Amino acid sequence: MPFHFQPFSPKQRQALYWWHPGSGHDHCRIMLADGAIRSGKTVVMILSFLRWSQTVFQDQDFILAGVTAGALRRNVLSPMFRMLETLGVPWEYRRSAGVVVIGKNRYHLFGADKDNAQDKLQGMTAAGALADEAALFPRSFVDQMIGRCSVTGSRIFLNCNPNGAFHYIKTDFIDRAEEMGLYRLHFTMEDNLTLSPEIREGYARAFQGVFYRQYILGEWVSAEGTVYPMWDDDANTYAETGPDMYRGQRRFCAVDYGTTNPCVFLDTYDDGQVFRIRNEYYWDSKAARRQKTDAEYADDLYAFLDGDLETQIIVDPSAASFKAELRNRGFRIQDARNAVREGIALTATLIGNRLLLAEKSACPNLMKEIHSYVWDERARLKGEEKPLKQFDHAMDAMRYLCHTRSSRFRSLREE
Ligand SMILES: Nc1ncnc2c1ncn2[C@@H]1O[C@H](COP(=O)(O)OP(=O)(O)O)[C@@H](O)[C@H]1O
Ligand SMILES: [Mg+2]
Structure with missing residues (x-):
């Protein structure tokens, strides 16, 4: 099933072109797209990462990481294969080895939840990494992943939904973006032009309290006080x-x-x-x-x-x-x-x-x-x-x- 690309929003275009020479952000080594669910982060990061890695490198190794192997397959590999089909680019999926080969590059698949994932990472020399839902990874995995990208010109593409205000992605990445050489793009649902207002409202109803602020408004806010402040002794x-x-x-x-x-x-x-x-x-x-x-x-x-x-x-x-x-x-x-x-x-x-x-x-x-x-x-x-x-x-x-x-x-x- 091919992927039907629709017009990209201005924010998505920034995520697509940040690594291009002259974009104004190509000096950054890490790009982080964070924000609301369904705001078009994953889709655009996959395309951006593919175009970058295929344009800039040949015969190199890359890291593709998800929260679990299953989440990586569902959220990254499946849209990625459909995009490749649409673009007419052949690929080879070596399932048992956990590798996708595109052109001369090899993309190694990781679920960040696996205890041995970090050991496998340790032996690698990578030219780049794409991490989907990175805020749900253990910090040690993210650090290790960045550390493995040691090839000159390597870049790291991260995306995630917000979490608590004291989460390391907020305090140590976003708040220190400049010194880290990190380019941050914050997404809201308006940045996904394919969502109708009705669908957006449906998502909004599906989240309450702190989860509404994190997943719908895209804020890094902590859950504080009572867990169920929306409980009403009459209405409930x-x-x-x-x-x-x-x-x-x-x-x-x-x-x-x-x-x-x-x-x-x-x-x-x-x-x-x-x-x-x-x-x-x-x-x-x-x-x-x-x-x-x-x-x-x-x-x-x-x-x-x-x-x-x-x-x-x-x-x-x-x-x-x-x-x-x-x-x-x-x-x-x-x-x-x-x-x-x-x-x-x-x-x-x-x-x-x-x-x-x-x-x-x-x-x-x-x-x-x-x-x-x-x-x-x-x-x-x-x-x-x-x-x-x-x-x-x-x-x-x-x-x-x-x-x-x-x-x-x-x-x-x-x-
Ligand atoms: N430019 C686009 N072309 C086609 N579909 C898109 C585009 N941008 C977003 N979408 C659609 O919006 C959905 C949500 O986007 P996604 O990148 O998964 O959001 P997020 O990662 O922010 O939760 C995708 O499954 C896809 O169907
Ligand atoms: Mg996503």
Whole structure:
């Protein structure tokens, strides 16, 4: 399938021509395109990198890096092959070697998540690198990658969505652009001329709070204070009128398992649009001064669900012994998706769009946690964004149910 190029925006053209002699920026060695999702960064960086590497070098090695090997294939290789097809340039993909050969140049593929990726990098002498979503790479990988580009005239092409204000890409790259010889281009959705206003609005609705500022406005801002500031005690609650109100809806139950920590079950109904958390189970062994066994928890879950074994149970994937106990008892169980940042972003979207509600008086611990669940301030100053590990038990269960069950907004997210 060929790639249909459409007119490039002025910002995209800057990204396309920065390395040309006389562009005014060709003295820079690194180019960084950061900003909103879907703003046309990846597409233009691939083309720019290909044109540069093919024009300037022959018989050289280059680095192509993504967050994972899969992300690199989806986000970089697949559009790149389509572009090459459109341009009529032949290529050879040596899949098992992880190399793409174009002309006389070799492009080596890396997923930055692999422990051995850096070892493989270490042995290389490269003439250039293209890194997609670089803010999600470990810093050591980015440093190593830049270090390997030792051929005279080498250049590094980076792109990413913004992250926290203390992220190293912000503090050590963007804020020190001049001394590093870094050319920075900041993208907004207006820089992608192919997006209609309706599509832009759809993306905007799909992100809430700090994620809206990072992914839609393209700002390097930290997550601070409460994790779910968009929660509204009126708009996000409902009063049960009777069991009939859930008739025909799918029932499921998210579990955050704990023995010394609290153990939480959330009984939830899905009408196809809105999740309603009808009831909570919250066993705090420290407060009760008694730990429960897996068998006791399984008894409690059975009673909590009024013996309804049809309910889909979404369990914390690390709770191996409890999962085995539940399976033996005939429960239908499913592993929760446990990616914290994406899970929180999606949960925030559902809360902000009032697609996640809790029964007004049945979930006191959930409500308490929602107002006490905060971002980790110390991690933030180190450039990491994660919630503080306290008041997070019902919060984990709520995130599991949103992230595991909801595909409503996921299609908008796929980068
Ligand atoms: N000049 C262009 N020609 C064709 N399609 C484009 C162009 N610019 C952007 N697009 C489209 O916009 C989508 C989002 O662009 P992308 O570069 O992936 O954004 P980002 O990396 O900023 O998230 C691409 O998948 C592509 O379909
Ligand atoms: Mg991209």
